[in-house]
Each structure stands twice: as C-alpha cells, then as structure tokens.
Amino acid sequence: MRPLRAGRPTTPARRRARRDPAPSRLAYRLHRLWLTPLFRGIIRIGLPVALILGGGIAYLSDDARREDLQAWLAEQRRAFEERPEFVVKLMAIDGASAELAEDIREAVPIDFPVSQFDLDLEHIRRTIAGLDAVAEAEVSLRGQGVLQVSVRQRVPVVVWRGRREIALLDETGHRVAAVIARAMRPDLPLIAGDGADRAVPEALRLMAAAEPLKARLRGLVRMGERRWDLVLDRDQRILLPEGDPVTALERVLALDAATDLLARDITTIDMRIPARPTLRLGPGAREAFRMINLFELEEGAVGQ
Amino acid sequence: MSDLHARQRAMRAMRKAAMQRGVIAVLDVGSSKIACLVLRFDGAERIAGDEGVGSLAGQSTFRVIGAATTRSRGVRFGEVEAMGETERAIRTALQSAQKMANQRVDHVIVGFSGARVRSYGLAGSIGLEETAVSEQDVARVLAACDMPDIGEGREVLHAQPVNFALDHRSGLTDPRGQIGNRLSVDMHMLTVDGAAVHNLLRCINRCDLEVAGLASAAYTSGISTLVEDEQELGAACIDMGGAVTGISIFMKKHMIYADSVRLGGDHITLDISKGLQVPLATAERIKTLNGGAVATGMDDRDMIELGGDSGDWEHDRRTASRAELIGIMRPRIEEILEEVRLRLDAAGFECLPSQQIVLTGGVSQIPGLDGLAARILGNSVRLGRPLRVQGLPQAATGPAFSAVVGLSLFAAHPQDEWWDFEMPAERYPARSLRRAMRWFKENW
Incomplete structure (x- = not known):
C-alpha cells in the first residue's frame, strides 16, 4: 500500500509503525456533522451572534445598568467635547x-x-x-x-418718516436703524408716507432727477401707497403720476427753466395726468388773477 | 429478478441525486488497501466553455477534490471477513478524503475485486410487432434473454447489452427506429456472490453512506487503463491486486468477459516472509524496494539487509542476495500468470482480432514483470497506468490506483445496463397506473 499524503517515513521505527488509526464512530459522525454546511454556518456565525446578542440583551435588561451605561456614555462624550x-x-x-x-x-x-x-x-x-x-x-x-x-x-441712503418711527433705509428699502430725529442725519434725503419704504429705488431716482431743486427740496411723500409728491419749501408740491414719474418731473423742471414756474406763487403743480399739467395758484396769485380777469372784462366792455 | 431490477434502479436514482448535489465518493475496497476519491461534478459545459477542450473520455466533467488511502483491515480476497474492522477501515479512508475535500459526502460508488465474479453471455431474440424497433421492443428483447442458472445465493452485478442484431445485420449499438423483422441481443452478465456483496453494503451503510452504484474492480480497471482502440479491437486488462487478480476482456467498447484469480501480491509477500524468515512488514518492504521478476548476474552480488530486532546479532544482521529474493518471487508470479493464461484460454481470448494484454495493479510494478508476462501470456503485453483525471494527486496516478480511477470514470459515465432500459409492459403489475398510462400513450 502506498500512502497518498504524509511525508516519507524516515526512520525504520517510524516506517514500521506508521499510525493509521481508524476514527471512532462518534468522531466520524461529528466530523461529518461538522462538514455539513448548514451546521457549520450555525456554529460559526449563528452561535457567536446569538451569544453576543443574548449577552447584550441580558446585560441591558436591567434598568440600573442601562442608566449607568447611558451616564457613562454621556460622560465620555462630555469629556471628549471639552478637550x-x-x-x-x-x-x-x-x-x-x-x-x-x-x-x-x-x-x-x-x-x-x-x-x-x-x-x-x-x-x-x-x-x-x-x-x-x-x-x-x-x-x-x-x-x-x-x-x-x-x-x-447695510448702508442707509434715505430717512423715512413713518407712522411709528423715523427710520434709516438702505437702497432696497430695508430698514437699517431707527433715529430719534430727522435732524440726526441731515445728509440723507427724507421720504414719508405709508409704503414709502417699498418704493425706495424709485424715490432715489426721483431724488437724482430733482438735483436742480436740491436747495428747495424738502422731501418726497408717498401718496396712497402708489405715487409720489415732491415737496418743496413754501409748501409747494409737485404731484407726480403713478407711471413714469421721472419724466413728469423733468417736464416740470423744463417748465421751470423756461418760465421760472416754481418761483411764482403756485402751491401745486399737478402732473397726475401727464398730458394735462394743472396749476393751483396761491391765494395772492389767485386774487391777482381774478383782478386781471375782471380788468380784462371791463376793458372789453368799454371797448365794445 | 424484479427485486434486482428495483435495487439497481434505486442505485441509479441515488447516483442521479448525487450528481445533482455535485459531490460523490468512489470507494475501492481492496485486500491490501482501501482507496477513496471524492469527486466534484461541475457540469461539462462550463469546463468545455473555459478551455475549449471537449470531453476527454468523460473525465473532464468531474474533478477529484479529495483522495485518501488506508491499509485494508478485515478484507480477505476482496471480501469482507471481519465486518467491524472493514467498517473502521472504510471510515478512516472516507474521513480523510472528506477532510481533504472539506466537504461532506453522502453517496458512494463501491468497487470490489472479490466475491467470485463469473461471467455469462446471454442471447435473446424476438419477432418485431411493427416494422420499426421501438423502446418497448428493446425492453422485450432484453427480457427475452434466457436466464442461465447462476447458482444459489448469487446476484447479478452487471448486465450490459453488448450487441444488437436486426435480421442479418449485426453489430448495432442502437437499433431503435430501424426496420426489420427479428431483433436479437447479446448480453454480458456478471454475477457475484450475494453474501459477500451484502456484507460489503452493510459495512458501508454502517458508515452512514448511501450506495449509489456497485462495480467490479476488474471492470473499472479496464475502463481506466485500456485506451480507446484497445477497448474497440479487443484487449484484456489484468488487474494484479493484493489478493485477487482480476481479468476483464473488452471488445467493441464493451466488457465481454470477466474473471478473477484468487492470487496476488500478498501471496508473493507471504512467500518472501516464509522463505527469508522475516516478518510480513519487512517482506513487503523488501518486495517493493528490491523485488524483481528476472534475475541477472549483478543480482547475485546485490545483498539485501534483512534486519530484525530479536536482539540476536547474528539473526539481525542476516542478508540475502537479490537473486535469492527473485528466486522466491518468480515462481509465484509465474503461477499467477499461468492461472491468468488458463482463464484467458477458457474465455477464448485467442479468437479476438487484437490480443493486447494490459497489466495493471500494484503487482505490475515489479521490475521485469512485462518480460515475464510476455513469455507466458503472449507478445503484446504492456504495463498500464490509469487515465489521468483532473485533480488526482500525483501519488494516486500509479497502476495500483487503476481500479479507483476507473470507478470515478464509471461514476461519471456509467454504461447502459439492463436496468437502465425501459421495463417491458408485460412486466408491470396488472393494475398499475403506469400500465394504464402506457396503454393510453400507445393507443392514441
């Protein structure tokens, strides 16, 4: 007989007594059982998992130990965070x-x-x-x-006199800070009226267009949350339309340049209908206008 | 008869189940060693796809993943003598093969050399009902073979249809669908001693294994050592084992004769032990290391230390010349070969077209045996080694393993035996459902 494995026996003693013991029936059966894939899987994976899980559950089934564990974990976490x-x-x-x-x-x-x-x-x-x-x-x-x-x-660009407070607004109309009095920021133009803060960019454009009137300008008033009034000193007002107020203002400025309109005794220039500018006269001018009208009437009568 | 049919069919079903599981063991229970191989079947197509190599005599479908041998205990002349000892030896071989394979094996195909094989040639013939041969006709012609008196307590181990003849045309391998009037068959049947087989099966069942097949070692050695043309043209395989020398004659790829001589290597060892007065283990060692069949002048000067540990210096320092050793071995070898010659003559071996003789088994490793065998058996003698199969350890490629390698080939591609064919309709029980089914199938 020729052995398949095992190295060649070296000494005569080993050669004579090569051990080839038969496994006992129990050992044989256990070996076969061990080679069964399902059994092997259960022993090698199932059993350790079951032991660890079972041990863990048994350990955690006691409230005190669970609390201890949580406290310990919290403590570890604290210690780590406070490094x-x-x-x-x-x-x-x-x-x-x-x-x-x-x-x-x-x-x-x-x-x-x-x-x-x-x-x-x-x-x-x-x-x-x-x-x-x-x-x-x-x-x-x-x-x-x-x-x-x-x-x-945020950089404040206008002062807004609202109902509740006097506020500084940036170019988007966002409130920047409150001021106690308008006089604290005389360098910034003034706007007023409800909803004025929502139309700050337009107000800024109007301010830029009204540069020639700067010395007389007192501020802009938002009317009915939809259009602007330009307020000058001597209580003069320029009523601007809702649409394209800058052009309307430029027209007023052109009239002013041509006829010195604003220097006259006029309380209001109404540009709300841009095609039909309307003037409201001051009391003196109104009286004078009435006198002129009367005079012309008399003259005409005399002439006839 | 139908009991045998049923048992053999059950073994075939077991083999099929093992193939599905993919692992099967083959076990050669010999008188000097018990060898076990664990085979893994992967399916032929995968291997063929990988390497582009077709099936090599069918052995490319499986791979040997575990191999083990152990000294045989309790087996004498290839038969179980002490059941407990044999069971232990089988257990040893199986356990170490399983350990090497790292896989549990439940099905085993067993080969054994002993149990007094005897072979019969049967012939049967029937007239065909229809012109074309149907499967039922094949079944009927197989059933029509006249059963010889095989003796009390003997069982059929192999029953292979060797040749079909249709009218005057002979040599058909598959007569189905062919047209003729008279179908006849030649069958080769191998019977063994039933008690010996039952003892062996009992030993295997006690190892918690299912038997998926039985084969004669002489037959499986022939499968593994004879090359294809030898099997085709006619050749004899002489498997010279430990205590039994198996003889199988192949022709047209079928075994047509098998026999055994109850003489083998153990007898040579015993002769050496007696003649040189040494223990059996020493005699075995001297035989394997220094043995030979033909003495030359050099052998007179070649002294062999016999050794011993009796404590007597003179006794322990004895030497024998190699010529003496050969002188002891040669008569026994000649006796074995003469016996083989007698069996071959009885079988009519000289009538075969080719008379190739292949010597294999452990005894065939004796140097000079082929020359001696050529003088006794005839000129065309060669020494045979088993076919190379995938995964077989180098140590198991020697001629001593031809039976177990042949068993693995047998496991992969068993030849069609009688019980693999359909049962003839008349043999079914009268009220069987299958009979009714068959009647419907044939009449619609």
Whole structure:
C-alpha cells in the first residue's frame, strides 16, 4: 500500500509503525456533522451572534445598568467635547461698525469659553443675518478657538418718516436703524408716507432727477401707497403720476427753466395726468388773477 | 429478478441525486488497501466553455477534490471477513478524503475485486410487432434473454447489452427506429456472490453512506487503463491486486468477459516472509524496494539487509542476495500468470482480432514483470497506468490506483445496463397506473 499524503517515513521505527488509526464512530459522525454546511454556518456565525446578542440583551435588561451605561456614555462624550482643542474662547467680528458689533454680541449671547460642539453655527448665522443692519453674515470657526463672524453692513441712503418711527433705509428699502430725529442725519434725503419704504429705488431716482431743486427740496411723500409728491419749501408740491414719474418731473423742471414756474406763487403743480399739467395758484396769485380777469372784462366792455 | 431490477434502479436514482448535489465518493475496497476519491461534478459545459477542450473520455466533467488511502483491515480476497474492522477501515479512508475535500459526502460508488465474479453471455431474440424497433421492443428483447442458472445465493452485478442484431445485420449499438423483422441481443452478465456483496453494503451503510452504484474492480480497471482502440479491437486488462487478480476482456467498447484469480501480491509477500524468515512488514518492504521478476548476474552480488530486532546479532544482521529474493518471487508470479493464461484460454481470448494484454495493479510494478508476462501470456503485453483525471494527486496516478480511477470514470459515465432500459409492459403489475398510462400513450 502506498500512502497518498504524509511525508516519507524516515526512520525504520517510524516506517514500521506508521499510525493509521481508524476514527471512532462518534468522531466520524461529528466530523461529518461538522462538514455539513448548514451546521457549520450555525456554529460559526449563528452561535457567536446569538451569544453576543443574548449577552447584550441580558446585560441591558436591567434598568440600573442601562442608566449607568447611558451616564457613562454621556460622560465620555462630555469629556471628549471639552478637550482644549475644541474650546471656543472668543468671537471675532469683521466688517461691522462698533455699535453693530455690540448689537451682534447682544443678539448672540454666548458664554465663552464654550465647546464647539455646543455651537449651532447655522443658527447663529441666521440670528445675525436677521439683524436689520446686516446684509450678509458668515460664521465660521477659526483655529485657536476663535468664532469668526464676517458681516456686510447695510448702508442707509434715505430717512423715512413713518407712522411709528423715523427710520434709516438702505437702497432696497430695508430698514437699517431707527433715529430719534430727522435732524440726526441731515445728509440723507427724507421720504414719508405709508409704503414709502417699498418704493425706495424709485424715490432715489426721483431724488437724482430733482438735483436742480436740491436747495428747495424738502422731501418726497408717498401718496396712497402708489405715487409720489415732491415737496418743496413754501409748501409747494409737485404731484407726480403713478407711471413714469421721472419724466413728469423733468417736464416740470423744463417748465421751470423756461418760465421760472416754481418761483411764482403756485402751491401745486399737478402732473397726475401727464398730458394735462394743472396749476393751483396761491391765494395772492389767485386774487391777482381774478383782478386781471375782471380788468380784462371791463376793458372789453368799454371797448365794445 | 424484479427485486434486482428495483435495487439497481434505486442505485441509479441515488447516483442521479448525487450528481445533482455535485459531490460523490468512489470507494475501492481492496485486500491490501482501501482507496477513496471524492469527486466534484461541475457540469461539462462550463469546463468545455473555459478551455475549449471537449470531453476527454468523460473525465473532464468531474474533478477529484479529495483522495485518501488506508491499509485494508478485515478484507480477505476482496471480501469482507471481519465486518467491524472493514467498517473502521472504510471510515478512516472516507474521513480523510472528506477532510481533504472539506466537504461532506453522502453517496458512494463501491468497487470490489472479490466475491467470485463469473461471467455469462446471454442471447435473446424476438419477432418485431411493427416494422420499426421501438423502446418497448428493446425492453422485450432484453427480457427475452434466457436466464442461465447462476447458482444459489448469487446476484447479478452487471448486465450490459453488448450487441444488437436486426435480421442479418449485426453489430448495432442502437437499433431503435430501424426496420426489420427479428431483433436479437447479446448480453454480458456478471454475477457475484450475494453474501459477500451484502456484507460489503452493510459495512458501508454502517458508515452512514448511501450506495449509489456497485462495480467490479476488474471492470473499472479496464475502463481506466485500456485506451480507446484497445477497448474497440479487443484487449484484456489484468488487474494484479493484493489478493485477487482480476481479468476483464473488452471488445467493441464493451466488457465481454470477466474473471478473477484468487492470487496476488500478498501471496508473493507471504512467500518472501516464509522463505527469508522475516516478518510480513519487512517482506513487503523488501518486495517493493528490491523485488524483481528476472534475475541477472549483478543480482547475485546485490545483498539485501534483512534486519530484525530479536536482539540476536547474528539473526539481525542476516542478508540475502537479490537473486535469492527473485528466486522466491518468480515462481509465484509465474503461477499467477499461468492461472491468468488458463482463464484467458477458457474465455477464448485467442479468437479476438487484437490480443493486447494490459497489466495493471500494484503487482505490475515489479521490475521485469512485462518480460515475464510476455513469455507466458503472449507478445503484446504492456504495463498500464490509469487515465489521468483532473485533480488526482500525483501519488494516486500509479497502476495500483487503476481500479479507483476507473470507478470515478464509471461514476461519471456509467454504461447502459439492463436496468437502465425501459421495463417491458408485460412486466408491470396488472393494475398499475403506469400500465394504464402506457396503454393510453400507445393507443392514441
């Protein structure tokens, strides 16, 4: 007989007594059972999984142990979050004036130092962007524990006298800040009336067109939330139409240049119907006009 | 008869089930070793698709994934002598083969050399009812073979239709659909001692295995060692095993005769042991290392240490010349070959067109055997090794493994046997549903 495997026997003793023991019937059956794929799968995968799951469930079935485990987990998490490399120590604000920075610090009350895991950057950003004076805000974490806030401020271009307050508006009509009196910002033009803030770009165009009247200009009044009145001193008003007010204003300016219209005793120039400018005379002028009319009437009668 | 039919059909069904599972074991229970191979069937098309190589005698469909041998215990002349010992030996071989394959095996095809094989040639003939031969006609002609008296307690192991003849045309392999008046068949039947087979099956059942087939080792050695033209033209395969020398004669790819001589390598070992006064293990070693069949002048000077551990220095330092050893071995080898010659003569081997003789089995490894065999058996003698099959370990490619390799070929492509054909309608029980079905099929 020739063995298939096993190295060649070397010594005569081993050659003579090559062991070839028969497996016992039990060993044979167990070996066959072990080679059965299903059984093998159960022992090699099913049993460890069942043991681990069972052990885990048995351990967690006790409330006290579960709480201990949760407390321990929370403690570990806390300890990790409070490591020095995650601590934020101060907030740096870029692009904001001193008072806006003050407002931001007020709006975002954070007790430094704080772990960066406790900061909700998106929430902070939205809070800051929600401030009136802020056009855009960007919040990020910089190294060395600095919370970096970059802000673009809104620039006020007009003063709006509304029903409740006197406010500064930027070029889009967004409120920037409140002022106590119009006199605090004499450099900015004044607009008034309900809904004036929603038409700020148009107001700005009108202001630009009314540059020749700057010395006499007092402001713009929004009428009925749809059209503008240009108010000059001496209570003169130019009633502008709803559509294309700038052209109407330019026509008034042209009339003024030609006939010195505005210097006369006229209270109102009504351009609401652009094809038919209408004048309202002041009391003196009205009297004078009546006298002239009377005189011409008498003259005519005499002439006849 | 129908009991045998049913049992053999059950084994075929078992084999089919094993093929579906893809793993089957083949077990050669010999008198000196028990060899076991575990085969994995992958399906022919996949392998053929990969390499573009067609089926190589059918062995490309399977692969050997486990192989083991063990010293045979409790087997004498290829028959179970001590059942417990044999069972243990089978268990050993199977367990180590399974371990190598890393797969559990439930079906086994068994080959054995002993059990006093005896072969019969049967002939049967019928007149055809219709002009064309139908499957039923084939079944009827097989059933029409006259059954010889095979003796008390003997069973049929193989029954293969070898030749069909239709009227005057003979040599048909498949007569179905051909036209003629009279269909006749030649069948080769191999019978074995029933008790020996039952003992062996019992040993295997006690190892929790299902038997998926039985084969004679002489037949399977022939399948694995004879090349195709030898099988076609006529050749004898002499499987010289441990205690039994099997003889099988092939012609037209069918086994037409098988016999066995109850002499083998163990007898040579016993002669050496007696003649040189050495233990059997030493005699076996001396035989395999120094044995030979033809002595030369050099062999007189070639001294062999016999060894021993009796403690007597003179006794332990004995030597024998190789010529002495050959002188002991040669008469026994000649006796075996003479016996084989007698069996071949009895079978009418000299009438075959080609008289190739192939020697295989463990004893065929004795140097000089082919020369000696040529003197006794005839000129065309060669030594045969089993066909190479995929995955077979190098150590199992020797001639001693031709029976087990042949068994694996037999497992892959068994030849059609009597029980693989349809049963003739008359043999069905009178009230059988299948008979009614058949009647409907034939009449509509």
